[in-house]
Structures are given as C-alpha cells and as structure tokens.
Amino acid sequence: MYRSLVVDDMPIVADGLIELLQGLTHLNLKLYKAYSGTKALDILRTEKIDIVLSDIKMPGMQGIDLLKEIKVSWPNCKVIFLTAYDDFAYVRSAISLGGFEYILKIEGDDKIVRTVEKAIISLNEENVARTLIHAADRHTTLADTAPQEAYAWELLSEEKTNETDLINAFVGMNPSLRADLPVQMVMGNFKEWDCVKDQDKAGLLATVQTIIEQYTGDCARLFMSSSDDSQFLLLIQEHGEGYDGAEPVSFIRNKLEPIRQTCRKLLDIQIAFVLHDLPAGWSGFRHVFENLKKDIVRGTDSSLGMIETGALSETTVQSDKDESGTNYFQLYKVRLLDNYLASGNEVDFTKLFHELKAFLLEDSTFRLHKLECLHALHAILVSNIMACQMTDELEMAFEINKRIHLSGDGSWEELQQYRQIASSIFEYKRTMASENSPEWIDKVHAYIEANLADDLTLPMLASQVNFNPSYFSRFYKQKTGISLSDYIADIRNATAKELLKCNKIKIQDVAMKAGYQSSMAFIRFFKKQNGMTPQEFRRKMSSAIFVSDANNK
Structure with missing residues (x-):
C-alpha cells in the first residue's frame, strides 16, 4: 500500500x-x-x-x-x-x-486516475530495481524447493490425484497457503524461454517472483514445473499482506498487466497469462489446472498478454464435452439459471437449462453429482415460485423433486416439467410488469424525488417495487424510453437550477441537496449538462432578473 x-x-x-x-x-x-x-x-x-x-x-x-x-x-x-x-x-x-x-x-477524473496509476507503476518498478539484489538469495531458495515443485506439478497432471495429496504438496512448500481457503489460479508462460541461457533461468525466475511480490505482497506464490519448462503457476488467496480486500479475480486482474510491463521493461522478457475467472476450491483445482494448460498453449501464438477463461457471465460458460461432464461447472450453471430467472432472460435460461439437462441425463454422470445439481436447481425454482406466490407450481415442484429422488434413473426425464414451471414464472413476471408498470414507475419516481440527496443505487430503487435490479433497469427503459440514470440526472439538474436561483444558498449546499457528495463532482456534472458552471449559471440568472426588474419599473 x-x-x-x-x-x-x-x-x-x-x-x-x-x-x-x-x-x-x-x-x-x-x-x-x-x-x-x-x-x-x-x-x-x-x-x-x-x-x-x-x-x-x-x-x-x-x-x-x-x-x-x-x-x-x-x-x-x-x-x-x-x-x-x-x-x-x-x-x-x-x-x-x-x-x-x-x-x-x-x-477530468480519467486523466487524474491514469496519472496516479502511472506513478504507482513507476514506484513499483523502482522498488523492484532496489530489491533485485535479493534475487540471489531467492535463487538458492528456489533451487532447494525445485524437487518439491516438480512433484507438485506431477500430482496436478495425474487424473487420480486426491485433494489431500494436493494440499499437502502445495501447503508443504509454502506455509502461507491455507487449505481452508479457495485458491485463484493463474497460468503463466515465458515467451522465447528457449532463448534464455540455462544458467540464467533460475536467477530469472527468482527475479520474477520478486517482482510479483512487489505487486501482490505475500498473496501470490509462483510454482514452476522445472526451469526447462516455460510454464508456471500462480496461486492467489485472499489473505496476507498486500491483499486489498477485493474479490480474488479482481485483485489479480489488476496486478497482472503491471507485472507484465515491469518484467518486460526490467528483464526484457515477455510473459503471457491465462486467468481463470471462477473461484476454485481445492476440489476443482486439478480440473481448472488442465483447462489453463490447454488455454495457455492455444494462446502462445497469440499477441494477447492476458486471456481470461471460464468466466461466470451470460456469454461465457464452459460447455464442451470434457468440461460439461464435471459437477464443478454445473453448479455455476445453476447459479446462472437463477440470475436469468430473476432478470427475466428466458432465452438464455432455456439454452442453459438444456445444457444442464443433458448433463443430468448422461449415463456416465454419477448419481451423487446429479442429486447435488437437482437440489440446487430445485432451490432456485422454489425461491422464485414463492416470490411470485404461485401455489400450484410450488406443489408441482416438490412432487417432481420427490419422484426423481425416489425413482430410478429413468425419472430424470421429468426435469422437463421444471422447465415448464420456469415458463410459468417468466409469464407471471411479464404479466405483472405490464399490468402494474405505471404504478411501479410512479412509486420509484416519488422515492427518487423524496431522497434526491441520498446515494440512489439501482438495487435500492429496484427494492422499492421488489424487482431484480438488472431486470428493473431494462424494464424501466422499455416503459419510459430513457434510462433510470438519465432520469435521476435530469431531476438533479432541474433541482440544482432551481436552488441556484437563490443567491443565499452556497454552491456546496446546492450540491448536497441535489445529491452530490462533493462540490467538485457537482461542478463537473453541471457544466457537462448545461455548458456552464453553477457560478456562471447563477450570474446569468441574476442578470436576467435584474434586467426584468429594470424593465418593469
């Protein structure tokens, strides 16, 4: 820090x-x-x-x-x-x-932020340069742990490796790793590694580890399979000095590019990274490792410096046969189904539901894995059914769940009835939104005007009408023709103009009453909206009033 x-x-x-x-x-x-x-x-x-x-x-x-x-x-x-x-x-x-x-x-703010980021990068590079002298000591340490790292890498490559062996191997090499916390995994690859002399590789690795520590503290640990291999593994956990409290994915994403730039500038070596954008527990550790190895090989010929894979988003879900055959990724698909259901996204819900159903109908899928996914799917449906107060669908969902649990594998075909229940939920939400939209929009408008000085967030406004935030945002724009943020900006602008007509109210007080926590932010917003600063607007209004009074005399 x-x-x-x-x-x-x-x-x-x-x-x-x-x-x-x-x-x-x-x-x-x-x-x-x-x-x-x-x-x-x-x-x-x-x-x-x-x-x-x-x-x-x-x-x-x-x-x-x-x-x-x-x-x-x-x-x-x-x-x-x-x-x-x-x-x-x-x-x-x-x-x-x-x-x-x-x-x-x-x-503007963007230039300020970019300049501060540039200063931080410069400070990091200077710190690295000052600490490179310690790389010789680390060189010795890396040499001592090389056999252990080779063994750990071998364990990761074995299909039958169990969780206990993996934890013992990695935690044994680095006590700062904790078995009770998830690990975020990043695969790295040194470009043109073959061009580095063998006698220089170990020292170079020690220096890279030093650079990484400058940016991450002791949150990240570098592991090599061997000095002959260009690939390495970074393990990040959300604890330790240097961790800023962000989600592990966000934390390391913000560090990788500065690490790459520093390595290129100080060591004249280029590194490619593949970041897995899912939280990995030790139980899913080896599977994620295999995926990253494939992606780093595919990305070696690319000019990209960082590739993200496995992102939990509406557009990126692991779906090829190897990955969809694991329970690890299916549970994230269930979570996505919940997001789609809450936000009214029926198209993507249907597509992903069929993928999950195909996994559950596979003969090769363990029954325990099937039941785990079924339980998660049943839970999200019941939650949404109860929110919609749909009594018949609630009874149907419990009956389907009971039959699948008690019957053999053939009963899994009844999953299609879950899809029918989801269709009823989507239809109910569309009907309610259409019938009550004027009332809901008026209620939100009234809340905004009554609480204009507060921090008006989308979740807060959506909660006033019991909507999912992302769904409410789309619903509002569809019904009014403008975005919710634009409406709030217009109300704040109109309120500010009205307050500025009174010369006795200070600019800072106008900013607070219009919902801006700082006068600086208010001044920038007002000028962008009106082409003049609040002070200029006030002078203009005062002049207009003076001229009007003079003409009336």
Missing part, C-alpha cells in the same frame, strides 16, 4: 480529489490531505508519503516551493501538479525540478 497526499488551498477541490481516490480500491492507497503547502510539509515529516497531488499556485508556500522541499528530503516521492493555469513556464519549472506529471484541472 502506498501513501498519497492531496494538497490544495481550496477545501472543496482537495475533498473532491480524496473522494475520487477513495472510490478507486484497485489503487490501494492510504490518503492524506492538506489545505496549504506548510500543512503538507508537516504531514510529510511524520508520514512516508509516496505520491503528492498538489495545486501549483497557492497562498503562502507555492507548489513549486513544496516540490523543492520534497525533492531534497524525499527524492523518491512522485509529485503530480494540478492547476487551472495552462502556462508553459509552470510546466517547465515543475518538470525541470523533478515533478512527475502536470495535469490541468479541466482535464
């Missing part, structure tokens, strides 16, 4: 930047703020600050003077200047004195 300090003599701007950076969890920053250069120096003397975002023109100590102090005492600190002054003299002074970057305030 890096520490970042925001410095601006306008509290509204400093607070807005803090709010922006707080919302970007992937940056993993600890944030500080100061409303003057002298206050910033006080913080710098007590805290190790890595990145400073500062206004360049401030009363008292100016940004350039602050930069000079920082470079004397904290030369590795990255100083980013933000200013409303598009003046080449300021740019030249800032950069010549060691400023990292210069941003105009009118350039």
Whole structure:
C-alpha cells in the first residue's frame, strides 16, 4: 500500500480529489490531505508519503516551493501538479525540478486516475530495481524447493490425484497457503524461454517472483514445473499482506498487466497469462489446472498478454464435452439459471437449462453429482415460485423433486416439467410488469424525488417495487424510453437550477441537496449538462432578473 497526499488551498477541490481516490480500491492507497503547502510539509515529516497531488499556485508556500522541499528530503516521492493555469513556464519549472506529471484541472477524473496509476507503476518498478539484489538469495531458495515443485506439478497432471495429496504438496512448500481457503489460479508462460541461457533461468525466475511480490505482497506464490519448462503457476488467496480486500479475480486482474510491463521493461522478457475467472476450491483445482494448460498453449501464438477463461457471465460458460461432464461447472450453471430467472432472460435460461439437462441425463454422470445439481436447481425454482406466490407450481415442484429422488434413473426425464414451471414464472413476471408498470414507475419516481440527496443505487430503487435490479433497469427503459440514470440526472439538474436561483444558498449546499457528495463532482456534472458552471449559471440568472426588474419599473 502506498501513501498519497492531496494538497490544495481550496477545501472543496482537495475533498473532491480524496473522494475520487477513495472510490478507486484497485489503487490501494492510504490518503492524506492538506489545505496549504506548510500543512503538507508537516504531514510529510511524520508520514512516508509516496505520491503528492498538489495545486501549483497557492497562498503562502507555492507548489513549486513544496516540490523543492520534497525533492531534497524525499527524492523518491512522485509529485503530480494540478492547476487551472495552462502556462508553459509552470510546466517547465515543475518538470525541470523533478515533478512527475502536470495535469490541468479541466482535464477530468480519467486523466487524474491514469496519472496516479502511472506513478504507482513507476514506484513499483523502482522498488523492484532496489530489491533485485535479493534475487540471489531467492535463487538458492528456489533451487532447494525445485524437487518439491516438480512433484507438485506431477500430482496436478495425474487424473487420480486426491485433494489431500494436493494440499499437502502445495501447503508443504509454502506455509502461507491455507487449505481452508479457495485458491485463484493463474497460468503463466515465458515467451522465447528457449532463448534464455540455462544458467540464467533460475536467477530469472527468482527475479520474477520478486517482482510479483512487489505487486501482490505475500498473496501470490509462483510454482514452476522445472526451469526447462516455460510454464508456471500462480496461486492467489485472499489473505496476507498486500491483499486489498477485493474479490480474488479482481485483485489479480489488476496486478497482472503491471507485472507484465515491469518484467518486460526490467528483464526484457515477455510473459503471457491465462486467468481463470471462477473461484476454485481445492476440489476443482486439478480440473481448472488442465483447462489453463490447454488455454495457455492455444494462446502462445497469440499477441494477447492476458486471456481470461471460464468466466461466470451470460456469454461465457464452459460447455464442451470434457468440461460439461464435471459437477464443478454445473453448479455455476445453476447459479446462472437463477440470475436469468430473476432478470427475466428466458432465452438464455432455456439454452442453459438444456445444457444442464443433458448433463443430468448422461449415463456416465454419477448419481451423487446429479442429486447435488437437482437440489440446487430445485432451490432456485422454489425461491422464485414463492416470490411470485404461485401455489400450484410450488406443489408441482416438490412432487417432481420427490419422484426423481425416489425413482430410478429413468425419472430424470421429468426435469422437463421444471422447465415448464420456469415458463410459468417468466409469464407471471411479464404479466405483472405490464399490468402494474405505471404504478411501479410512479412509486420509484416519488422515492427518487423524496431522497434526491441520498446515494440512489439501482438495487435500492429496484427494492422499492421488489424487482431484480438488472431486470428493473431494462424494464424501466422499455416503459419510459430513457434510462433510470438519465432520469435521476435530469431531476438533479432541474433541482440544482432551481436552488441556484437563490443567491443565499452556497454552491456546496446546492450540491448536497441535489445529491452530490462533493462540490467538485457537482461542478463537473453541471457544466457537462448545461455548458456552464453553477457560478456562471447563477450570474446569468441574476442578470436576467435584474434586467426584468429594470424593465418593469
């Protein structure tokens, strides 16, 4: 985790930047703020600050003077200047004195975020460069564990390997791995590995592990089958120093590209990654490993640096014969069916239901696996039936479930009746939506207007009419012709305009009443909507009122 300090003599701007950076969890920053250069120096003397975002023109100590102090005492600190002054003299002074970057305030949030990300990458690369000296020690450690890693790799390649042996092998090599937590798996491949001299490979691997640790802390561990093989495995668990609390998939996805760039820049070596976008338990570990090996081979000839496979999404479900024949993936299909049912997506529900049914009717599928999927499918149907208060369908679902459990394999054909129940649920939801849409939309509009100053989220609004959020979003646009977010933006804009007509209400208070948590965000939104800032709009309205009063006299 890096520490970042925001410095601006306008509290509204400093607070807005803090709010922006707080919302970007992937940056993993600890944030500080100061409303003057002298206050910033006080913080710098007590805290190790890595990145400073500062206004360049401030009363008292100016940004350039602050930069000079920082470079004397904290030369590795990255100083980013933000200013409303598009003046080449300021740019030249800032950069010549060691400023990292210069941003105009009118350039928007995206430029600020990209620049902070760039500063973090630069800090990571410098940290790696400083720690490469430790790679020699790691070289020895890797050599000591090489036989264990070869054994673990062999276990993964064996079809009959059991869970206990896998856990013992991997946890035994690295005590930071925990058997009670899922593991996220990433397969890596060194491009042109054959061109690396044999005597350099072990040292190179040690350096790559050091780079990985700079970005992930001790959340990730690299395993090699052997130094002759270009493939390696990264195991990530959601614990340890460096883990930022995100979902494991999101956490590692944000780290892989910086790792690739650093390896290419410092070591002149290219790495391809394949990320499996499903949470893997140890029981599904070997199966995911085999899929990743196939994908990394297929991706070797590609220019892609990172490939995601097995994503749990509406468009990507493992469905070829090998993968659909495992219980591991079928349970995720059941979860998707629940999503489709809740969101009213009957087309994709039907397609996926037939895939699941084919798996359950396969003679080669173990009965225990069939019953596990049946139980999950029955649970999601019952939940939706009860939400719709469909008594007849509820009795039918329990009767089907009972017959399949008590009868032989032939009874699995009755699964088609589950599909008929799902059709009834979809039809019920369509009917209710059509009959009650004006009432529901009015109810949501009333809630928005009564709670405009609050954080109006889609789940919160959908809950007012007991809708699934994604379904309600589509339903609202279909019935009104505009998106829900556009409607909220229009209401907030109209409210802000009305409030701005009163000169006694401060801009910050207008922002809060219109639903914006910072004046900076409100000013950007208002200018985008109206082509002028709130202050300009207020002056324009005041002038118009003055002229009207003068004409009436």
